[in-house]
Amino acid sequence: MNYLASLSVDVRPGRARRYWRRPSPGLAGLVYAGSWVVGLLIFSSSAQVHPSGAQLITAYAGHRVPAALQFLFTEGVPALALMVVVWALAGAARAAGERRLALSALATGMAASIISFTQFLLGLDFTGRVIAHGDANSVASLNAAINRLDGPKMFLLAALAVTGIVLARRGRLAAPRWLSYLGAALAMSIVISGVGYLFLLSGPALAAWVSLPLLLLWVTSTGIFLARSTSNRR
Structure with a gap:
């Protein structure tokens, strides 16, 4: 008998689903926070929201690779991890019969993720081609554009x-x-920092020192809670 022909595969729906599972929102939440921590450790970050092109060229000289990796770990990876948490939150809302809230979570969360991933791509261009070219005006303009995108992203995260x-x-x-209290503190602080980044105002932008830790805690905690809730329903 042909050995390959003797192999049998159980293709029943219940069995097939075991071989593929959705990414865990709990793991995604941990990846979100961990990625941010790694990114902040790789390359120093400035609180300035509107530095000059000359300042930026000096700051990034000889550090283009670490700077590019920072964009990966603070914008690229978090964007994908956030999508997983958002999808789980929207699913929980939909399962509870709250279709409008499910749509709200999906729209705001996915839009924030898309903006974050766009910042990652722009950051690669910034640390690569633009910095290498050395034109102070172009460097300052692209840096300002990336920073301004933080504004709408923060507003969406507040929502x-x-x-x-x-x-x-x-x-x-x-x-x-406590998760609701954490969400409320996040929403208030991140709106303030969002105004600072959107309009390149240093004062309100300093609120990011508060809103960022709150964001990491909220996304991670929400992801872990949703993962536990899902496992309890099974």
């Missing part, structure tokens, strides 16, 4: 946090109360 709060308040998401 995502509010969606999570509303779900919990309506009793549709059995989340711990």
Whole structure:
């Protein structure tokens, strides 16, 4: 008998699903925070939102590779990890019968992820071609554009946090109360920092020192909570 012909494969739907599982939102949340930490350790970050082109060229001289890796770990990887958490949050809202909130989570979260990934791609161009070319005006303009994109991204993340709060308040998401408080603190602080980055205002932008740690905690905690909720339903 032909050995290959003797092999049998169970193709029943229940069996087939075991070989592919959706990415865990808990793991995605941890990757989100961990990636940010790695990115901040790779290359120093400045609190300035509108430095001159000459300052940027000097700062990035000889550090283009670490700077590019920083964009990868603070914008690229987090964008993909956030998508997983957002998809799980939208799924939980949809399962609870909250279609509008599910759509809100999906729209705001995915839009924020797309902006973040766009910043990653622009960052690669910035640390590669633009810095190498050495034109101060081009360097300053692209850096300003990348920073300004943080504004709408932060507003979208604030809306995502509010969606999570509303779900919990309506009793549709059995989340711990502290997670709602964390989401509220995130929403308020990240709107302030978003104004600073959108309009390149140094004062409000300093709120990012508060909103970023809150964001990492909220995304990670939400991802872990959603992962546990999913496993408990099975």
